[in-house]
Each structure stands twice: as C-alpha cells, then as structure tokens.
Amino acid sequence: MGIHLDFGISPKTFRQTYLYQKPKLFKGAVRNLEAASCKYINEIYQRADPTAPLFHLRKKGAIVPKEEYVESFDDLGKTRYRFIKSVIYEHMKNGASLVYNHINNEPFSDHIARQVARFAGAHTIVSGYLAFGSDESYKNHWDARDMYAVQLFGKKRWQLTAPDFPMPLYMQQTKDTDISIPEHIDMDIILEAGDVLYIPRGWWHRPIPLGCETFHFAVGTFPPNGYNYLEWLMKKFPTIESLRHSFSDWEQDRTRINDTAAQIAAMIADPVNYEAFSEDFLGKERTDTAFHLEQFANPNATPLSDDVRLRLNANNLDTLEKGYLIGNGMKISVDELGKKVLEHIGKNEPLLLKNLLVNFNQAKHEEVRKLIYQLIELDFLEIL
CATH class of the missing domain: 2.60.120.650 (Cupin)
Structure with missing residues (x-):
C-alpha cells in the first residue's frame, strides 16, 4: 500500500x-x-x-x-x-x-x-x-x-x-x-x-x-521557465540573417544588431513559439510505471478486471482542452470520450475501473474498456 x-x-x-x-x-x-x-x-x-x-x-x-x-x-x-x-x-x-x-x-x-x-x-x-x-x-x-x-x-x-x-x-x-x-x-x-x-x-x-x-x-x-524558453529558441536564431553576418565594428554592426534584437524579441513574444516550446518541454518528461507482463505481453490474457485501480501517468492535463495529451515522449489525439475518461480519472485517482464505468452509458462500456487498455499500453495510465 x-x-x-x-x-x-x-x-x-x-x-x-x-x-x-x-x-x-x-x-x-x-x-x-x-x-x-x-x-x-x-x-x-x-x-x-x-x-x-x-x-x-x-x-x-x-x-x-x-x-x-x-x-x-x-x-x-x-x-x-x-x-x-x-x-x-x-x-x-x-x-x-x-x-x-x-x-x-x-x-x-x-x-x-x-x-x-x-x-x-x-x-x-x-x-x-x-x-x-x-x-x-x-x-x-x-x-x-x-x-x-x-x-x-x-x-x-x-x-x-x-x-x-x-x-x-x-x-x-x-x-x-x-x-x-x-x-x-x-x-x-x-x-x-x-x-x-x-x-x-x-x-x-x-x-x-x-x-x-x-x-x-x-x-x-x-516546471519550464523563461531561461528554458530562451535555450529552446536558440535553435531558431540561425534563421535570422542579420545574426549570421560577421562583425566589423560598432558603427557598421549596430544596425544589424538592432535588427537581430527586434527579431529575437518577436520570436520570444510569439504565442506559436511559446506553445511549441511548452509541448517540447512536456514531451521530454519521463515517468516510470510498473510492468504488467502477464496482462499486456500475453496474447491469451483475460480482459482487464473491473477491480483494477487506475492512475494517470501524465503530470499535466491542460492540453486536453486542445484535444491532445503529451507524456513520455508521445503526443496522442483525444476525442470527447477520451477527454471525459481522462478528466474523471484525474479528479478521482486512484480510481477503480468499475467506478469509472458507472459514469458512462452501458452501451459505451466496451469502448471505455478498450480505451483504458490502449492508454495503459501506451503508458498514459498505470495500474496500481
């Protein structure tokens, strides 16, 4: 325990x-x-x-x-x-x-x-x-x-x-x-x-x-910080032509330096860059879970018991609102059913599978079970 x-x-x-x-x-x-x-x-x-x-x-x-x-x-x-x-x-x-x-x-x-x-x-x-x-x-x-x-x-x-x-x-x-x-x-x-x-x-x-x-x-x-963000942006700096020029002296170089500064400032303030950095940072995180070889490596395994306890294996669920989830180097698309499943587990973990299923129509139970199985295989969920 x-x-x-x-x-x-x-x-x-x-x-x-x-x-x-x-x-x-x-x-x-x-x-x-x-x-x-x-x-x-x-x-x-x-x-x-x-x-x-x-x-x-x-x-x-x-x-x-x-x-x-x-x-x-x-x-x-x-x-x-x-x-x-x-x-x-x-x-x-x-x-x-x-x-x-x-x-x-x-x-x-x-x-x-x-x-x-x-x-x-x-x-x-x-x-x-x-x-x-x-x-x-x-x-x-x-x-x-x-x-x-x-x-x-x-x-x-x-x-x-x-x-x-x-x-x-x-x-x-x-x-x-x-x-x-x-x-x-x-x-x-x-x-x-x-x-x-x-x-x-x-x-x-x-x-x-x-x-x-x-x-x-x-x-x-x-968590990510501004210094991490600038380190990540450094990979984009070589695309700035004014930055690639060789230096001569201040009088000749300052126009290009000012242009470089303006372009870097624009990169920093670009929400597209911020979003891409945030995804990349999340994608580099790794969290270990226990093996369940008897269940997921065995082609003759019985279906998951409704008494298994589930917990999310992802630190940040904020991306669910955007239709995807990032964890252990993977990014997966999440539909409305997946979003509801993951949010419910996140709010109530550790959660028995049978206690999750009661929140869905009987006709959806097999679809939910299949989704849970796939998420465990991909290491987005773990069994406790």
Whole structure:
C-alpha cells in the first residue's frame, strides 16, 4: 500500500495563493501514515548504487569520503561495489545523515512524487534524508527548484527566510554568490511525521535534526521557465540573417544588431513559439510505471478486471482542452470520450475501473474498456 497525500486545497487555489510566492505547511497531509514502513526505506537505500555521487553520508555539513564506507571486490571477474554497513551505522550513530538524491524507479517514493507532480503540474525529482542525531547535514541555503518536504518518520525543524535573490536558476547556488546568509528568520516550523512543507525556490531554509529519528523525502519540481524558453529558441536564431553576418565594428554592426534584437524579441513574444516550446518541454518528461507482463505481453490474457485501480501517468492535463495529451515522449489525439475518461480519472485517482464505468452509458462500456487498455499500453495510465 502506497502513501496517500491529501493537500486539503485544490491545485488551482494552491497555484493562485502559494505557488512560487510563499511556503505552505500541509499539516497531516499524509492520510495513511501507517503505510510508511522502515522496510521500504531500508530497501531503497539497499538498492542504491554505492558509487553514485548523488548518494552520500553527510556529517556536520561535509561529505564523508566514499572510500570510508564503500568497498570494491572481485565477483567472478567483475568488479562490484558494496556498502560497508558497520561504518555507515557508526557514522550515523555519531550524527551523520544518509542522503540519497535523485531516487529513481522505486515504487514507494515514485508514488509520493507522482502525487506531488500532479498537484504542482510539474516534473519531479525525489531525494531521501535519514538521520538519528542532531548534526545538521546542510547549512542554511536555497534551492533552485521548488521543494516539498514529506516527513514520514520523526520530526525536523525548518527555519525559513524570504529570498534576497529571487528565482535562482540551477547555476545560481548559494555557495556561488556573494550574498550573505540571513540572520533573521521569517518562519520557524517543526515538521512532524505526516506533514508536508512546500518551500518555493529561492527561499532560504535550514533543516535541523532534533536528536531523534527523522526521515523525509524532498520532492523537487521542475516546471519550464523563461531561461528554458530562451535555450529552446536558440535553435531558431540561425534563421535570422542579420545574426549570421560577421562583425566589423560598432558603427557598421549596430544596425544589424538592432535588427537581430527586434527579431529575437518577436520570436520570444510569439504565442506559436511559446506553445511549441511548452509541448517540447512536456514531451521530454519521463515517468516510470510498473510492468504488467502477464496482462499486456500475453496474447491469451483475460480482459482487464473491473477491480483494477487506475492512475494517470501524465503530470499535466491542460492540453486536453486542445484535444491532445503529451507524456513520455508521445503526443496522442483525444476525442470527447477520451477527454471525459481522462478528466474523471484525474479528479478521482486512484480510481477503480468499475467506478469509472458507472459514469458512462452501458452501451459505451466496451469502448471505455478498450480505451483504458490502449492508454495503459501506451503508458498514459498505470495500474496500481
């Protein structure tokens, strides 16, 4: 059983009131905290690649050298790597945090990240942070992405301060700027098991362990921004003749430069370009789902049970109004029946197939079943 998040407000209200503007504490947003098991967390860490740079121990704000807790060994002629668990245990007893960034293809964390993605309408990356002591693993810093801290075990203190460098991009890290760490605190929150904290990008945050067990997933969201748009438009710039000329000197070149600037400005403000960029950005997102080989690879499989639970495998449904859906590199046309099916699942997911069918005339049931089957095959829907 996966974790179920209930944010308590609609995505529309959240986007109007909080998104990119100010932090929001969703108290008790995890509705089935009993589904959070140490077994799942242990398995996620166990399956991690020991050599991955995104997996590390942090102690007092510094990274513990990998060679201290990872060993290589010969396994029938192939070099493999394993965690030296006794060393990890000892470091964590003495205050270290175990950090696993960019967790991928783990059902337990994927289920949580997918719910955040649908709520925020953006692609996500999830990381895990486990500690048992009181040492801070990170100093006060900002992130170049919005972040949702999903607290599953124990508690952690978060001190937040409003941005003094608004909307930083990925290359604008705290450590790379001349901005001083703020001395004042705007929000001081104790995040308890079951809580979710939204922190907009650019907000200073200082996560402080409280000397007890604490584990949270940090789900970062990555919507498109103006910098992404300009990067995408760069591919069109060579079509501008004035841009292709060689430079001589300012007096001779400024007319062409002004012409180039005008044409680039027109490209930026062109809604056709904006729409094409948005589609391209969505098309590059990928979200994993579980295999169901016995059902979809077997030519002799029985029809889908009406008791299967369905969930959308697409972060953004806004394009349905335009008659299509984009996900996992594909763009499919959607008719009125498909639009109604997808919108109903999106509003009520996870949804049993039989509970979907009751919203349609009996004569449409087989058509709906066939559509559901095709959407699962194409990875636009998943079975839970």
